[in-house]
Amino acid sequence: MAVADEIECSSLNVGVKRNRKILGVEVSMHGAGMDHGMEWDAMWRSAGGVLESEKMSSNTDGAKSHARRDLLLKIQSEAQTCWEESKVFEAEPGNGLPGxxxxxxxxxxxxxxxxxxxxGHAxxxxxxxFGAAYHRLRGSNVLLPFGFHCTGMPIKASADKLAREIQQYGNPPVFPAAEDDSSAEVADDSQADQAAAVAPDKFKSKKSKAAAKTGMQKxxxxxxxxxxxxxxxxxKFQDPSHWLTxxxxxxxxxxxxxGLGCDWRRSFITTDMNPFYDAFVRWQMRxxxxxxxxxKDMxxxxxxxxxxxxxADHDRASGEGVQPQEYVLIKMMVIPPFPPKLKALEGKNVYLAAATLRPETMYGQTNCWVLPDGNYGAFEINETDVFIVTARSALNLAYQHLSRVPEKPTCLAELTGNDLxxxxxxxxxxxxxxxxxxxxxxILTDKGTGIxxxxxxxxxxxxxxxxxxxxxxxxxxKYGVQDEWVLPFNVIPIIxxxxxxxxxxxxxxxDLKIKSQNDKEKLAEAKRMTxxxxxxxxxxxxxxxxxxxxQEAKPLIKNKLLGEGSAVLYSEPEKKVMSRSGDECVVALTDQWYITYGEAEWKQKAVKCLENMNTFSAETRNGFEHTLGWLNxxxxxxxxxxxxxxxxxxxxxxxxxxxxxxxxxYYTIAxxxxNGNMYGQEISSIKxxxxxDEVWEYVFCDGPAPNSNISPALLSKMKQEFKYWYPFDIRxxxxxxxxxxLTFSIYNHTALLPEHHWPRGFRCNGHLMLNSEKMSKSTGxxxxxxxxIEDFSSDATRFALADAGDGMDDANFVFETANAAILRLTKEIAWMEEVIAAESSLRGGPxxxxxxHVFANEINIAVKETEKSYNAFMFRDALKSGFYDLQLARDEYRLSCGAAGMNRELLGRFMDVQTRLITPICPHYAEHVWQKILKKEGFAIKAGWPVAGTPDPTLRSANKYLQDSIVLMRKLLQKQESGSKKPKKGAAPPPSAENKLTVGLIYVNEHYDGxxxxxxxxxQSNFDSQARxxxxxEEINEALRNCFIDRETNFxxxxxxxMPFIRFKKDEARNVGPQALNLKLPxxxxxxxxxxxxxxxxxxxxxxxxxxxxxxxxxxxxxxKHASVLDKNPPSPETTTDTFRSAPLDSVIVFVYEDIVFSNHNGVRRILWPLDLEHESQHAVAVFVSTTAIAPLPPFCLVVITARRVCSWRAKPLQLWHGRFQCTYTMPPWLEHHRRHRGRQLA
Structure with a gap:
């Protein structure tokens, strides 16, 4: 739900003259920045008006409104229709090879x-x-294709499972009542149960990650x-092919x-349903x-x-990346006579089979360990040998040709650890x-054999x-252990x-003072150390x-044990692996077809390819290097x-x-x-x-011209198109x-294609969380x-995805961010419409x-920083500099302009630049602004990167200094005012309105001293500017001792x-360079x-x-009296010392006029009076909500205006109006003349 539509917001004031109708009467309003704009909006609402920017969030029936979200959906639909009609994403190669x-x-x-x-896919x-859209915006010829993967077992397994259910329970099936059988749930050892409370709107499920991945409902x-x-x-889904269609x-x-900028003509599905792709894979394998x-190998x-x-990984519900772990299984022979529990095994060679990763330590054996309450079995390995192990490990052994019956463990006796x-x-x-x-x-029985x-x-x-x-x-x-089994055995030094x-x-x-075998944390540390x-x-x-x-002896001892028949190799999964079919996987010794990844010469090529690739992060490169190290x-x-x-x-x-x-x-010629059909089943000029294979070799590998029915021109065209687009720039x-x-892709490219077609870049990211929790179907x-897209719109979704994160750590898609994006984008549309409508009232000229200048500089900085972030594929940073920071700069500019208003040319540039910078992330919004509001030609997505001048870091620093100074001044002023409101007992009462703090003195020292x-x-003398x-x-402290500080004061x-000052300046110098150590600001x-x-x-x-x-x-x-503050807290560069005081009244001037007109016209209160005796016909208008001085007056004077006769439309008595005004001018002659003739001065 797009809750952003429920948020009411006031109009974004543009700082210009705006005309609005109050009760049907047009009123002229001059905005003087954000504060004044808010005042006018308040007046507008009090008169019953509705702001344009509020119309979208108003809802007459009281229900939640989605008007803002729906506006973005409408804009989205219009833009996509326009793009599709114009085929803007269909990529055609240029002539020759691209530069x-x-x-x-x-x-x-x-x-x-x-x-x-x-x-997660999105x-x-x-x-x-975002990266492709950025390059398209810059003018590159962009190819972004997209295919669909259907190979493998999940679809077939699901279709077969559905068929079995219909066969067993009918169509539609009538399933038996659900049973609460927790044992049927698939466990997941990678996730601990969460003890935290679940939000009331979240469904808490017991299903595991494996269940979530497969949707493991019953x-x-x-x-x-x-x-x-x-x-x-x-x-219909009983047929696997139906899934594919x-x-x-x-x-x-x-x-x-x-809004994916995809060339859909090149899409395809895999499997033999697509005969062209099927032929492509066959060529590759051959x-x-x-x-x-x-x-083919075991x-x-x-x-x-x-x-x-x-x-394989894609067939797993859990345990992706898990590999077989190889052990050496030590055959520890049980010496006859056998105890009663093992009587059935007499005549056999019975071994306790212990799995070890350290065969070189076998010289130091003093005993064997078993878990007293563990469950074991005596499993038949062959006609003569029996291994006592856990059932889990026996199943692995059975699939490794270590069972009398292949793939089926035969248990001759069930045992417990106590029996052993x-x-x-x-x-x-x-x-x-x-x-x-x-x-x-x-002992853990889910690792090794339990022995x-x-x-x-x-x-x-x-x-x-x-x-x-x-x-x-x-x-x-307690465990019936006889002394002679333990006490005679001493530790045997072997390493x-x-x-x-x-x-x-x-x-x-x-050393670690470990008390017992149960001290798990300390024992883990001890193992790590040894x-x-x-x-x-x-x-x-x-x-x-x-x-x-x-490290030399280890493989030699391993081979000795295996060669003597004293041990066998045994493998099991490193961690638990669950297949998508729901069963726990084992390690099997299979005879099948293998690709020889890891082969020395081939691996060398793969390493060379990786060295020349852009991986965008060291963590990604390390991941590839690690994989190349172990992949076999x-x-x-x-x-x-x-x-x-x-x-x-x-x-x-x-x-x-x-x-x-x-x-x-394959994308390059698909x-x-x-012929644009993803299934490859449309009539085409090629069968x-x-x-x-000869055709594939010709197109992709510069092979000789094939003897083919395909026209030579078409063959040449496909070959040239492949050469134009390849190598790909990023995956x-x-x-x-x-x-x-990804590593397989490196290997195959280096084997099948010439070096100049090897990949140029891989960029990897982490997984996606939703609202700081793991995304999971099972939890809702x-x-x-x-x-x-339905909830937030495409652009708000894309906005939140860009904001979610960029690195290899897991990112976080936040619903509040998506909702806020709806509000931000629609408010920005409304603001730009207001600016365009009032364009003639903006301040003209350059x-x-x-x-x-500050705002223009911030625009240049935003362009450069955003360009840098897009090039690095760091889209959260691009969103910050290209949208958030630019918005803040615009808001600060509006506030700074005051009554002068904002510059028309600069606002036009801001709207143009902001639209281009956000285009890769929010292209539908950008297209609407570009075409409908800014009335530009062409498409925003191909508008070109904005041109920007060189940023002025000194100007930015100066503005930061100014803004920081204002913030500090405001805090000090508030502190002084709040302190004066709560006097201590016996202290003077708080100041009256007449001696309110109204004067600020800002003391500056532009040079560091002392x-x-x-x-x-x-x-400065101890800084290496090149190495920063x-x-x-020690050297810096010694230098300080040798300077005047040590000679004149207590060091x-x-x-x-x-020390704090030095630490701060050292950090600053490391970041910005030696200028941070200058004695003056720039x-x-x-x-x-x-x-x-x-x-x-x-x-x-x-x-x-x-x-x-x-x-x-x-x-x-x-x-x-505040002079002492200058000594106590002296100013220095970057830090002013500020004092505030009340202003004394130099004089009181009362003007009494015979003819003053007071009007309360249509809700706007006005006073009119003549200011110039020589031009009695000229009048000035002062609106009461304004604080503008009526005339140049002496500094700090109280002005009282009254009248002997009041002309009012509503015959209301005129209240005495007075106010305090600051003025730096002397009293002009005309006003002095005016005072003598028309008024009188009171002391």
């Missing part, structure tokens, strides 16, 4: 089409859209109903409503295989048992012939658990770490590899889902991330192939079967795709793109006043004053203040203001 900046080709990862686009897409039918579909329509067109409609970059991969195939305590074991590499299974209370081998010399956890059993007989008794010695775990546990040091600095002091560094072979084939068949092995499909690495090139994406899709904190001067000179760095603090006392402070005396007087409500040099004796005398 730098002449073209801009940006793209975005096509979204998956199993639902509607949401604000957020990432907005970064591309039934697929209910998910489809959530899209607002009828029962009849839902049934239903959701992509809806997404296209939503993106058009969003070429990779020919280059030896696609191989590899560990994340695998969905339910789906019966590998589960005391088992005698023979463990490989251990110096102890026999070790025992002992209880450990902190842990103990090395207390190097593992803090093992050390503390063993110490607990050694030192606590009651603990041994020497220089920092910790040869018993690192013991030393660190003692594990890395052990690997990088440790040296083996035991075993076959004695004397070798640990990638399973590229699937047996289930939608997509393109692997050309040479058609039982498999190309998986969804492997058909999506080079399609940016319109030639598909799909004509797109042979915008969420940061989660760095670890797969969710918005589709369509809903956002900009000439101080306020004019200890501040000395500090600055010391800093200072000498060490320590003065140092307390110096502008004359007295000149600035004197030039703006009227503004200061008006803003502070004073009658008289003087700017005085502090070292002038006569000036100091004017401070009177």
């Amino acid at each position: 730098p900046g002449e073209k801009f080709f940006g793209n975005f990862p096509y979204p998956y089409m199993n639902g509607l686009l949401h604000l 957020f990432s897409l907005s970064k591309l859209e 039934f697929q039918w209910e998910i489809m109903r959530g899209f607002g579909l009828s029962n009849e329509e839902i049934a 239903y959701f992509p067109p809806l997404a296209k409609e939503d993106l058009k409503a969003f 070429k990779l295989k020919k280059m030896g970059k696609v191989v 590899r560990y991969t994340i695998y969905s048992p339910l789906d019966g195939q590998p589960c 305590i005391g088992l005698p074991l023979k463990s490989p590499l251990s110096f102890n012939d026999i070790i025992y299974a002992l209880p450990m209370l902190t 842990v081998t103990s090395v207390p010399s190097d593992s803090p956890d093992d050390y503390m658990a063993l110490q607990d059993l050694i030192t606590k007989p009651a603990l041994r008794q 020497n770490i220089p920092e910790f010695g040869d018993k690192s775990a013991e030393k660190v546990c003692l 594990y890395l040091k052990g690997f990088t600095d440790g040296v083996m002091i035991a075993g076959e590899f004695n004397g070798r560094k640990v 072979q990638w399973a590229c084939s699937r047996s289930f889902g939608l997509g393109t068949r692997i050309p040479w092995d058609e039982q498999f499909l190309v998986e969804s991330l492997s058909d999506s690495t080079l399609y940016m090139a 319109h030639h192939l598909q 799909p079967e004509e797109m042979t 915008v994406s969420g940061k989660d795709l760095i670890q797969n899709h 904190n969710f918005r589709t793109l369509r809903e956002a 900009p000439s006043t101080y306020a004019d 200890w501040k001067e000395q500090c600055l000179r010391v800093l 760095s200072f000498a060490p603090d 320590k006392q003065v140092q307390k004053l110096c 502008f004359g402070e007295i000149n600035v203040l004197e030039e703006n005396l009227e503004l200061i007087r008006r803003q502070l409500g004073l009658e008289h203001v003087e700017v005085l040099p502090v070292f002038d004796g006569a000036a100091r005398a004017k401070a009177g």
Whole structure:
């Protein structure tokens, strides 16, 4: 709901003469800035008028109004219609290759089409859209295409699930009553339960992230109903192809409503439904295989048992980016005779299988750990061997060819940890012939096998658990642990770490004063301290590899264990992974097709590509570098889902991330192939079967001219268009795709295309939150793109997206920001309409006043800063400088102009510049202003970047000094006035109206002196202007001691004053350079203040203001009793010292007139009187709400005007009117003559 429409706002006063009708009578009003404008608006309302800017928010029936939002929707529709009719976004290549900046080709990862686009899609897409719009505005030839991804298993899985529900429950289905079965919910280990209270308008759900991602309601039918579909329509989604024809067109409609500047002729969907794209992917895969970059191999991969195939990132409900974690499984043989619980296993080789990441530590084993109340099983590995492990790890083993029955664990006995305590074991590499299974209370059974081998010399956890059993007989008794299983076993030194010695775990546990195995935080710190040091600095002091560094010995010991059959390799997911089908994934050893990412020569090319790319942030570059470091072979084939068949092995499909690495090139020629139809099924001059590998090679890889039925002219045209647009300039994406899709794209570009076509830039962003909470369907904190546009309009949505954030951290879309944008944009439209309507009343001529120059400078600064932000793709900063800051500058200008009013030429430039700067973010609004209000030719989106002069930083600094000074003066004045209103007991009463504070004396010192001067000179001599760095603090302090400060005063006392000043100036110098250390400001402070005396007087409500040099004796005398303030708080550059006092009356002048006309005409009260005896016919008008002086009078005089005879239309008695006026002029002769003849002076 666009609540901004409920907010009432007063008219934005333009500071010009405006005519309004009050009760049908036109009244002339001269605005004198914001304050006066507000007075006139108040008069207008009191007379029953309605402001133009309030008409949109008025609502006669009392209901909430959406008029402002609806106005933006209307403007949006008009602009989009105009754009579509003019085909402004259809991009055609120029002649020849483009020069730098002449073209801009940006793209975005096509979204998956199993639902509607949401604000998360729009957020990432907005970064591309804003950047493309900026380059279009600057005159670049811009290509922004958009495709739709349908490859993979989610659509097929959902369609099949829907078919099963209809088969089981009917059409429409009648589902069984819902059961509150929390065990059926999908857990999510990445999110802790939130203890915070939920807002009353928010729905709190127990569903996890996995449930949210898949919409994991119990039934697929209910998910489809959530899209607002009828029962009849839902049934059609049993056919996967219906998803492909239903959701992509809806997404296209939503993106058009969003205002996306897309060339829709180039859109396409993936899968073999689009025969042209299908041919493109087949060519790509064939070429990779020919280059030896696609191989068939046995590899560990994340695998969905339910789906019966590998589960890549895009197939996961949770656990994106999770990789297989490899362990070494140590076979710890149980020594016969077996206890009763294991009798059924006699004749078998029974092992407790412990998973370890540190095989080099096996020399130091003293025992084995089990979880007393943990559940274990004895699982058959082959005909002779049995592993005792958890059921979860047994399932992983079964998919790694370590089960007698492949993919099905066979449990011969169910056991608990208590059943295993005391088992005698023979463990490989251990110096102890026999070790025992002992209880450990902190084992996690969702990691490893639930069996842990103990090395207390190097593992803090093992050390503390063993110490607990050694030192606590009651603990041994509780778990039936016999003394001989524990007490004879001592810590065995096996690794020497220089920092910790040869018993690192013991030393660190003692140093950290860890009390028991339950002290989790300290144990985590102990592990952090020892594990890395052990690997990088440790040296083996035991075993076959004695004397070798640990990092050298580790792989050798691992291979020794595996070679002897004392251990096997075992893998499991690093973290929990849930497939979109709802099952927990395992790691499987599968024989399938892989792309050989990570191969040394290929990786070298990928690294080179990354080095030459613009990643827009160090964090993004680090993410790519990290991924290139670990990425290895990638399973590229699937047996289930939608997509393109692997050309040479058609039982498999190309998986969804492997058909999506080079399609940016496909955009460049898609319109030639598909004739504007996203499915590639329109009649075209090219047939799909004509797109042979030779044709693709010719177009994309400078291959020889193919023998083809396609006309040579068309082939050449496609090739030239590809060469014009490629390489693409930027690809915008969420940061989660760095670890797969984006890195895959780098690899494939370097393999398939020549170097001059490699990508130029990737820009990544964080995820989007809504109102500071994670966006989630399950909690109701969710918005589709369509809903956002309907609620706020496209431009307000885009405004809030730009304001949400730009970095790799998660951004925040705030509904209040979107609502405020509705109000801001519509108010700005109303204000500009007012300005244009009253244009003739604006001050003419070129900009000439101080306020004019400041405002013009702020416009130039806004242009330059916004340009810089757009170029860096920092759109929040662009919004700040190009809209927020510019608005503030305009408002300050209006206030500064006062009665003189604003300059017509400058306001015209402001409106022009502001419209252009906001165009990339709010293009519909900009188009309306450009064409309908400013009456400009052409389109705003192609209007060109505004020309700006060089910003004057000195003028900006001077204005900041002025504004800051006014703020400080106002605070001081308020403090003095409020202090005088609350006198202490026995003190003088508060001042009367006659001696109100009306005079301001501003004392200025334009040169640093005293200890501040000395500090600055010391800093100047110790500052490196090129590096913007200072000498060490010790040298600066020594220099201070050697200056006059130390000789003439107590250095320590003065140092307390110096240090804060020095810190401030050092920070300032690091930011702005050596000018921050100058002894004077770069502008004359007295000149600035004197030039703006009227503004200061008006803003502070004073009658008289003087700017005085502090070292002038006569000036100091004017401070009177306040002179002591100048010594206590002396002024210095950037800081004035101000005093305020009441003005004494020099005289009282009473004018008594015979003929004064008082009028109360149509609600406007006027007094008319003659001011010049020689021109009796001339009269002046003073409106009572004004504070303008009636005539030049002596300083500080009380003027009383009365009359002996009153002429009033309503015959009301004229009240005595008096007021105090400041005047710097002497009494003119005509007024003195007037006083003698027509009035009399009273003392």
